[in-house]
Amino acid sequence: MSAHGCDVVIFGAGPAGLSAGITLLNHTQLSVWIVEQSNLQSLRVGESVSASIFSLLDYLQLSRDEFPPTCFLPTYSSTAYWGSDKPTNRESLFSVESQGYQLDRQAFDFSLMEKFTALGGHLLPRCHIQQMQPTTQGWQLRFDHVEQGSLSVECRFILDASGRQTSLAPKLGIRYREVDRLTGVGLFMQPPAGQSLVQEQWIESTELGWWYCAATPGNQWVVTFFSDADLLHQHRLNRLDCWLSLLASTHKMKNKLAGARTCSSKLWLKSAASKCCLPAWLSGYLPVGDAALAFDPITSMGLGFAMTSGAEAARIVASLLGGLGVDVSPDYWQQLNQHFQSYLKNRQQFYTLEQRWSSAPFWHRRHGESKEPASDTAQPHLYT
Ligand SMILES: Cc1cc2nc3c(=O)[nH]c(=O)nc-3n(C[C@H](O)[C@H](O)[C@H](O)COP(=O)(O)OP(=O)(O)OC[C@H]3O[C@@H](n4cnc5c(N)ncnc54)[C@H](O)[C@@H]3O)c2cc1C
Numbered sequence: 420m421s422a423h424g425c426d427v428v429i430f431g432a433g434p435a436g437l438s439a440g441i442t443l444l445n446h447t448q449l450s451v452w453i454v455e456q457s458n459l460q461s462l463r464v465g466e467s468v469s470a471s472i473f474s475l476l477d478y479l480q481l482s483r484d485e486f487p488p489t490c491f492l493p494t495y496s497s498t499a500y501w502g503s504d505k506p507t508n509r510e511s512l513f514s515v516e517s518q519g520y521q522l523d524r525q526a527f528d529f530s531l532m533e534k535f536t537a538l539g540g541h542l543l544p545r546c547h548i549q550q551m552q553p554t555t556q557g558w559q560l561r562f563d564h565v566e567q568g569s570l571s572v573e574c575r576f577i578l579d580a581s582g583r584q585t586s587l588a589p590k591l592g593i594r595y596r597e598v599d600r601l602t603g604v605g606l607f608m609q610p611p612a613g614q615s616l617v618q619e620q621w622i623e624s625t626e627l628g629w630w631y632c633a634a635t636p637g638n639q640w641v642v643t644f645f646s647d648a649d650l651l652h653q654h655r656l657n658r659l660d661c662w663l664s665l666l667a668s669t670h671k672m673k674n675k676l677a678g679a680r681t682c683s684s685k686l687w688l689k690s691a692a693s694k695c696c697l698p699a700w701l702s703g704y705l706p707v708g709d710a711a712l713a714f715d716p717i718t719s720m721g722l723g724f725a726m727t728s729g730a731e732a733a734r735i736v737a738s739l740l741g742g743l744g745v746d747v748s749p750d751y752w753q754q755l756n757q758h759f760q761s762y763l764k765n766r767q768q769f770y771t772l773e774q775r776w777s778s779a780p781f782w783h784r785r786h787g788e789s790k791e792p793a794s795d796t797a798q799p800h801l802y803t
Pocket residue numbers: 430431432433434435436454455456457464465466467468546547548580581582583584585586587603643689690691707708709710716719720721722723725
């Protein structure tokens with residue numbers, strides 16, 4: 420077994436972990452490792468962002484030239500059939516910022532990885548955690564690496580950026596408040612030969628859940644149906660034939676996608692559940708991104724939060740390990756909780772706009788939650 424030491428180990432090379440790593444390397448001399456369990460080739464979903472992504476990149480000292488030219492595709496129109504069969508502009512309905520972009524998520528994440536390694540960060544894919552033990556100095560970790568075998572790493576702090584289905588938090592006894600079991604099931608579709616896609620997004624609600632379709636930088640549509648895991652199971656919507664017949668029963672989406680060809684015979688299935696990590700006063704540990712709070716994709720809040728929470732946690736780690744100032748991590752936990760409370764109000768506001776199937780399980784579950792009045796001004800105070 421080879422033994423190593425570093426200051427900070429970040430679990431997960433997604434936008435949250437990479438933003439945390441880049442922030443630490445931009446502003447401190449700390450040594451930072453990112454360990455990633457995949458081989459970096461697995462599908463990365465979540466691509467709709469607002470123009471505020473560029474302020475976040477400025478903060479990370481990343482210019483647009485450091486991304487491939489096709490990484491950010493402006494979205495010129497965003498249409499929602501939500502609450503009625505009449506089209507509404509999605510921005511006005513969901514009060515998200517007006518200028519939107521579709522990211523090439525693979526290219527985006529890879530550019531962040533390049534920046535992290537160029538700054539001297541150590542990125543280790545295909546690395547699986549086997550053991551984690553708190554010590555007086557921080558943590559003793561043992562990993563299994565596909566090529567290097569068993570690795571033992573001592574570090575002072577760990578950041579959990581391992582996403583919505585974190586396997587790390589349960590190992591540490593950390594619990595979540597999960598408010599739904601929303602799941603996205605989807606695939607990419609190609610337009611009929613010779614047709615270039617218009618840069619637009621569509622949303623259509625149905626009795627069972629809602630459809631999302633957007634043109635991506637590769638001249639493909641990403642098409643996803645969102646519903647609760649039990650309803651998807653009940654209607655066998657992990658099967659392509661069932662999924663396609665549900666698509667064919669939509670009023671609008673089926674016309675939009677008429678003549679489109681599926682790029683794969685296999686659907687992907689991703690948890691999109693809303694959840695919040697419950698405060699854990701664990702020394703030398705903070706969760707970031709989806710591992711801290713995970714949002715319904717209808718809000719397009721996930722990527723922005725992943726990056727801001729990564730940067731915020733990095734600031735706390737820098738201050739703690741540099742011996743500067745007071746420990747503000749309790750504030751971080753409190754702000755996570757406040758942010759989730761405001762998000763829940765906004766989320767309920769979105770779903771209340773659709774009343775056509777209020778007795779159907781998917782909608783009934785969402786209408787029956789908190790009765791607190793939603794506020795137009797319910798904005799997160801840390802992560803905007
Ligand atoms: C279907 C769907 C559509 C979405 N659409 C949007 C959207 O349009 N806009 C938006 O802003 N957000 C969207 N989101 C949310 C967005 O994808 C996430 O908020 C964002 O990816 C979170 O980034 P993250 O870095 O926290 O986690 P992730 O991007 O999930 O990255 C986590 C990384 O950790 C790795 N990992 C997991 N476990 C371990 C471990 N034990 N050790 C090491 N590595 C580990 C994973 O392999 C992964 O690389 C969507 C989500 C879903 C499911």
